[in-house]
Amino acid sequence: MLEIDYNTDTSPYELIQKIGCGKYSEVFCALNRNNACMCVCKILKPVRLRKIKREISILRNLCGGPNVVRLFDVLRDDSNDMGVGVAGNTSNANYTGNITSANATNSNNNTNNNNNTNSLPTTATTHFNGNSHDATMASRQQQSFHKVSTINSNSTAYSIGTGTPILVTEFVPNAVTLRALMLANEISNFDMRYYLYEVLRTLDFAHKRGIFHRDIKPHNIMINHDKKILRVIDWGLAEYYVHGEPLNCGVATRHYKAPELLVGYRHYDFSLDIWCTGCVLAGMLFKSDPFFEGNSNEEQLL
Template identity: 30%
Template sequence: MILTILGQCKLSTKPHQNHFENIFYYDDEYYQNHLHVSKVYWNANFNKRLKDVDPRYLYYKDGDIKRYTKYDKIGQGAFSQVFLGLRDDNEMVVMKELKPMKWQAINREIQVLKAIKGTTNTLQLIDAIRNQNKKQNATFIYQYLSSVNLLHLFGKLELPKIKLYIIYNTQKALNQVHSKGVMHRDVKMANIIIKEDDTLYLIDWGLGEFYHPKKRYNTRVGTRYYKAPELLVNNKQYDYSVDMWAFGCTLASMIFQKQPLFKGKDVYDQLDKIVAVLGTEDLLKYLDKYDLIYPDPPIHSQKPFTIYIDPENAHLVTKEGLDLISKLLVYDHKLRLTAEEAMAHSFFDGYRI
């Protein structure tokens, strides 16, 4: 790919192993100021090798499935089933059996898991065994943790634990994976697990994807109730901010004790539920700013997040919490707080670790 908009930016030639041996690329100032480029970590994947970010070039030595014995089923999703397992050295593991899918998707998940290896608050991949039988296309082996997901703890946590163990540590996990150039794209309560010692882990990277500036991505990703507005209006040039919207929904659900916060029957109704709170005026400004078309947008006036406060949740609501929610749940993804900015918010004062 050769980028050649002369007169608008400086161009230089450097080795760039993502695509070709040498390409022209825009300078940093161009990326930092571009409307359709992430405001953080936009260059995280610039110097990575093709085998690390492109599923077509992955080299991975598969493990031996004979080393593992499958036991009880402990979970199921749209694309996989999860079982407890035992390795031949008597080490307990988690075995994630993928349903039939394109080999590129399997390779991409392996690449994403390799990219985030070593980050805290994320489960580590132990082994991967790819195959072509009719029942499954691959089995991923993860470390075993005795844990429950956040959905099971919903309504049982007081504000200090919400701040310290749940919300702040989720931000740490997101900031670390974003710094590795990875978008999760399916952040939700069911994908946040808590160990008995209160350690938090962000799991399920099946929809994880590498971020590349100005790349057009599939918007049919994520769980409907947590989908960011840019996905609902088919803005394909999205970035890490989709995770921050989903995190904002998670935070608001924990504070207001309302799960999910926005409950649409389909993607159109989902946007309507969001607009019913954020209002039509700001949606139209967003669509105009990014030159997006959305026929017949729903018409609603803007409402404050205080509409969610009731006697059952009032003890969890603070001025700082409302402010953080209002800076995460905004239409414009360029104005949404990043994970690092959210971690620095006054809501977490006294709870940072």
């Protein structure tokens, strides 16, 4: 079993803005003060230690693979002094397209922090520039993993619990989710082919190493559309495949689940990821995401 060598020095990392949350984690964009580079901090909610070790092990084993989001560090905040300014008002009408530092560490110093905000490096600017087209796209991607907004005077502090594991991963500049691009009708036929090919390259690399993602969906595919940079993110449900060993069916997102999962068949294999990818492709082709939409596993099969 992998032993986690935690880095307990969280001082170089300044959490900037909450950009996503899920069943097992909350996600923030952050600044590494040591190199002035943006990164992403995935703060894990209380889960089994085995699950944490599995995700770290998988990200390390896939390091350097095509389009795999890179793991930079594994932190544990034993001092409980790592904080973030969370915008109290993230209205798109006030959206400026820049991430601004909040420097917040607790709820008592918000006033001082609001007077000392600092603009981050230009690589942190988002895909939007404030015009009407960009505002429309921004409003459509409210559920996007990488939606960010300016910290304003209504900022409040967010504190991390003592001993919380934190995964520090790569930040993709100017990136939005594939779903955001789909909703904004920003994907051409060439884009569909290119992005599908890149996702399949990632899965081929992972599968050859005995790993499957088990949650491929447009929300877990980050894209810098201008530079055609793609990253497959959120490997929290990924697993090592062992032939003949029964697996958990409580994985993937319902609208992208393969039939094996829907009927509770536990001896599935890598084809699970291919089904999910096919659902993503169908959504792009027919401009309908999710393509298969059911309110339960039973409806999903019909």
